[in-house]
Amino acid sequence: MNKIILEIKHYSKIYSDNKKAVEDLNITVKSGEIHAFIGHNGAGKTTTIRAAVGVMDFDQGTILIDGHSVKKEAVLCKSLTAYIPDNPDLYEYITGIQYLNYICDMFSVPKNERTSRIRKYAELFKIADSLGDLISSYSHGMKQKLALIGAFIHNPKLFVFDEPFVGLDPEASFNLKGIMKEACQNGSAIFFSTHVLEVAEKLCDTVSIINSGKLIASGTMEEVRGQHSLEDVFMEVVENGKQI
Amino acid sequence: MANKYKLLLKMQLYGLFGINRLLHSHDKKEKNRTLIIGIAGLTIIGFLVYLSGYICSVFANAGLVQAVPTLIIVIYSLIVLLLTFLKSSGALVGLKDYDMVMSLPVSNISVILSRLTMLYIMNFIIGMIAMIPAIVVYGTNTSVSISDFFVLVITLLLTPVIPMLTALTIGIIIVAVSSKSKHNNILVLLFSTIGILLLVYVSSKLQTMDTAQIADISTMLINRFNQFYPPASFVSKALLYSDWISFAIFILSSFIALLAFAAIVSYFYKQLNTRAFSHHVGKDFHLGDLSVSSPLIALYKKESARFFSCTIYALNSCIVIILLFAVSIMSVFYLPGMITQQLEALGVMSVLETMIPLVVSALVCICCTTSASLSLEGKSRWIMCSVPVKTITVFNSKILVNLTVILPILWVSLILLRIAFSLTVIQTIFLFITPTIYALFISVVGMLLNAKYPRYDWTSEYYAVKGGAVSVLATVGVGLVLSAVPVYLCISFRDYAQLIVIAVTIFIAAVTFMAYRFLTKIRLYI
Structure with a gap:
């Protein structure tokens, strides 16, 4: 049985005006799994993702990464995780290679592996020639690719991505799917949000659907969609409030 | 054209002094x-x-x-x-x-x-x-x-x-x-x-x-x-x-x-x-061996690049220390003998010499990169929040940058001031110690205030560094008060001026230590 990498238990987030952004959420992602997290805009996806990677505080529930508490062992959990937000604003005043080396320093990537790992992903995403340029000169897609390289070069146990396919060209999207699968084959787990249900359907092993802060469906892709498409199921559970 | 101009201006006016935000923010x-x-x-x-x-x-x-x-x-x-x-x-x-x-x-x-x-x-x-x-x-x-x-x-x-x-x-x-x-x-x-x-x-x-x-x-x-x-x-x-x-x-x-x-x-x-x-675009970038740094040094390098990337940030932080350097040079070569003789005749030269560390410290308190350094992370702060380092390491890197900006120029200026004025041994010692302690103090206090009052939602770096940045205003205010009050005390109690300088230096060192302890307990979130 695969090891649990991400475990979200009874997680709730209440904002200062008493608005509940997320209520009693339970999600588990195991080693080797790609887990899609889907929901409307404002459903609570980003709030959950931010709490899971330890960049946002929360009051209720427990979040564990590889068995370690995000709240109590924040630095250890972050060292096991790669996170990319929905709009990855990078440091525009440094070059691409400076950014990647900064990430390598932060995650203690061994010196003898840095160059080969950076070369592998930079060539795959076709930005190797631009690594010496300032990030401010990059297009939106190039910044997204750089952020993705920064996530993959330190071989984390858990990848948490918020809309990772936005801004990528078709070839880069294809390659991203490939390296996501490769990372999972090597024992990592991926938890990502997306609005592109076709991608989720084809790529993911498990899926969770969130609506107005509440989990309304969770399980393997086959369990959740049954004989229908993920889109049909999504519309059904979100519009009619049906729970799976 | 006039109509479009009015519409464009109206949109600009919404941002004036943050009044629209105040009206519509809950x-x-x-x-x-x-x-x-x-x-x-x-x-x-x-x-x-x-x-x-x-x-x-x-x-x-x-x-x-x-x-x-x-x-x-x-x-x-x-x-x-x-x-x-x-x-x-x-x-x-x-x-x-x-x-x-x-x-x-x-x-x-x-x-x-x-x-x-x-x-x-x-x-x-x-x-x-x-x-x-x-x-x-x-x-x-x-x-x-x-x-x-x-x-x-x-x-x-x-x-x-x-x-x-x-x-x-x-x-x-x-x-x-x-x-x-x-x-x-x-x-x-x-x-x-x-x-x-x-x-x-x-x-x-x-x-x-x-x-x-x-x-x-x-x-x-x-x-x-x-x-x-x-x-x-x-x-x-x-x-x-x-x-x-x-x-x-x-x-x-x-x-x-x-x-x-x-x-x-x-x-x-x-x-x-x-x-x-338009940006400078390099051709044929070749990936060679990469240097390895500890997280603190990596953060420090990144923070230094930030300092030089933002004109208003760098200017705001270092212009006064450059002015201090210029004044120090002038005081060595152009300090009018007549003025020093008159001051000595009036019997105030000694107290003025004792007060030099406090006056320099007041200038040091205006030079603070840390009070805006966190705000300047802006929309990129997700990187700072998600890297596996303790929050205090991030703060330390920002404090180190401020000390790098201040201390070398400060110490050279102090050497020049020592040459310009004939000071006693104790005056000389505190000429170096007091402004250095104040540099540490303002770096830590600026960091603490920026951690308490960050402003990440700026659209122009100007607003993080100058326009309405509470942490920047508060840091300069605290620094000036804590350096101006001792100057006033020295003038009021001339006979005890040296003792006041010593006591103030110890007090500021203690406050710095306590502020740093407080800083270690803060955690950063988006």
């Missing part, structure tokens, strides 16, 4: 922040009002009331010149919202005029507040006719135009010249530092002229001002001699300058912005 923190900024702003305005009134009343009392109009124009113009120059980068060329604005069905001239109007309004409000007391002084010391009143009103309305356009022109030239270089921000920083040093030099020259037997040199003073800045001469002639031709020249020159500027910039607007947005 966030208590936002309202508190605006309140603190308001109080700080009112304090600065109060200071400007006092300063302006004081300077003009000194002139009036010396029987130089005819110099006041010239003085009004020169001070008002210098304020506008400096404020606009500091904001010139990104105010007109290289706008953050350039793509969005230029994709609208509006002409270049509408965009330029709307931006100019916005700058004008801000300069006018600040200038008016500072100049009203001077006008009151002038009015109460002379008989102001209706025509004089008309001249004063028109003068106040038009005075900001020429200095504003001058500062913007310099700013645009800097952008145009430096955008070809990969290190354009360092060039902008260099040019800006030279520009500010020149402005300070000119101002200090004018101040020297004030104090030197003011009554006898009145005519020369007015002539110098008028030669230095012809628009001031035109207004003075209109007020003093009812010279309407001069006044017409003043009005016409302001309008012609405005129209010519708008026309030229609008013609080259796209080219200028293309240059501003």
